[in-house]
Amino acid sequence: MRMQSKILIVEDDREIHELLMTCLHKENYQTVSAYDGEAALHQLKQSDFELIILDLMIPKIEGYEVLRRIREKHNIPVLILSAKGEEVDKMIGLGLGADDYVTKPFGLGELTARVRAMLRRYLYLNHNTFTDTSAIVRHGDIAMNYQTYEVEVGASKVTLTAKEFDILKLLLSHPSRVFTKSQIYQAIWKEDYLTDENTVTVHIRRLRIKIELDPSQPKYIQTVWGIGYKLGEV
Numbered sequence: 001m002r003m004q005s006k007i008l009i010v011e012d013d014r015e016i017h018e019l020l021m022t023c024l025h026k027e028n029y030q031t032v033s034a035y036d037g038e039a040a041l042h043q044l045k046q047s048d049f050e051l052i053i054l055d056l057m058i059p060k061i062e063g064y065e066v067l068r069r070i071r072e073k074h075n076i077p078v079l080i081l082s083a084k085g086e087e088v089d090k091m092i093g094l095g096l097g098a099d100d101y102v103t104k105p106f107g108l109g110e111l112t113a114r115v116r117a118m119l120r121r122y123l124y125l126n127h128n129t130f131t132d133t134s135a136i137v138r139h140g141d142i143a144m145n146y147q148t149y150e151v152e153v154g155a156s157k158v159t160l161t162a163k164e165f166d167i168l169k170l171l172l173s174h175p176s177r178v179f180t181k182s183q184i185y186q187a188i189w190k191e192d193y194l195t196d197e198n199t200v201t202v203h204i205r206r207l208r209i210k211i212e213l214d215p216s217q218p219k220y221i222q223t224v225w226g227i228g229y230k231l232g233e234v
Contacts, residue, residue, distance in 0.1 A: 005050040005119050006030045010040040010066065011081065012058045016104070020053060023108045024115070037061025041069060051119055054098070055081040056089050064092060071097040075159055077118040081106075094202045099161045121149065121162045137172050140234030142211060142220060144172060153211050163188055164207045167200075171221065171231040180228040204229060 007024055011017040012035045021031050032047065034040035038060040040052075052070065056063035067078060080093040080101045090101050100114055135147040143152040149165055151158045160168065166188045170179070179187075181200040186192070189199070208215040222232040 004028060004030045005123070006032065006047065007115070008032050008034060008040065008043055008049045008052045010034045010037070010052065010058060010063070011055040012036060013055070016055075016081075019108075020111075023112060027112055027115070029115070035059075037063065037066040040066050044070065044074070049076055050122060051115060052076055052078045053081065053115075054078055056093055057083070064096060067093060067096045067098060077122050077162065079114060079118060091198050091202050094199065095206065097161065097206075099163060118162060137169075139172055139175070139231065140220065142168075142172070144168065151211075158210050160207070160210065163203050164210070167203055167207060168211070168221075171229070175231045178224045178227050178230040184228065 007029050009017060009020050009024075009031050011020060014035075017033065017035070021033070024031050032043055032049070034043050036059045040054070040058075041061065043049075054063050054067060056067075058066070063080070067080070070076065070078060077099045078097070080090070080098045081104060082089045082093065082101055083104050090103075093101060099118055102111055102114060135145050137144045137146065141154045145151070146169065149160075151160055151165065151168070167184060170184065170187055184200050204221060205215070208218050208221055211220055212218045218232065219234065220232050222230055224230055
């Protein structure tokens with residue numbers, strides 16, 4: 001039986017909230033409920049969670065602010081819920097540090113698949129202590145361990161979200177290749193690429209902030225104008 005990971009559900013729509021609870025309980029996850037931003041932050045002070053499902057449009061303290069405060073103190077994976085067609089909401093959420101999103105109305109199969117993937121990486125990262133040097137890839141000052149999900153730039157450890165890690169790994173694994181946004185999206189999100197270019201752009205921007213000395217003049221993740229991105233030569 002799967003270990004009973006604890007998930008905080010932050011959703012003010014009672015019907016959707018109950019649906020999420022039922023779905024996650026069937027997967028043997030433990031859930032804690034919050035119906036507004038104030039209650040969500042209170043629950044975070046009272047208990048530890050392995051994942052947070054956060055609706056952006058919640059009362060009292062809006063979802064964006066809740067997400068910002070979460071990222072000030074925690075590296076818990078956050079899955080945001082956004083309304084269909086609200087592209088700006090998704091981009092702001094990802095820019096503030098959300099790990100992934102699902103769009104309402106969502107399929108329960110899609111939701112549980114994303115939850116499983118996010119928990120798998122988070123639990124692996126937090127409970128694995130071994131270091132296999134053969135799994136370490138270096139590029140300039142970057143050292144990336146594919147097994148422990150640890151990343152160092154120079155002497156400093158860098159904390160990446162799951163998607164940021166996967167994008168950097170993709171580029172490091174193909175040092176001479178130029179990737180289009182479409183190719184990155186399909187490789188990382190495992191979905192057909194439609195018009196969601198901003199998702200990749202937001203993650204690249206966040207990744208540059210974390211690994212580049214000067215994000216405005218990136219050394220490691222370079223833009224190939226009109227095409228996409230490539231790993232910079234060092």
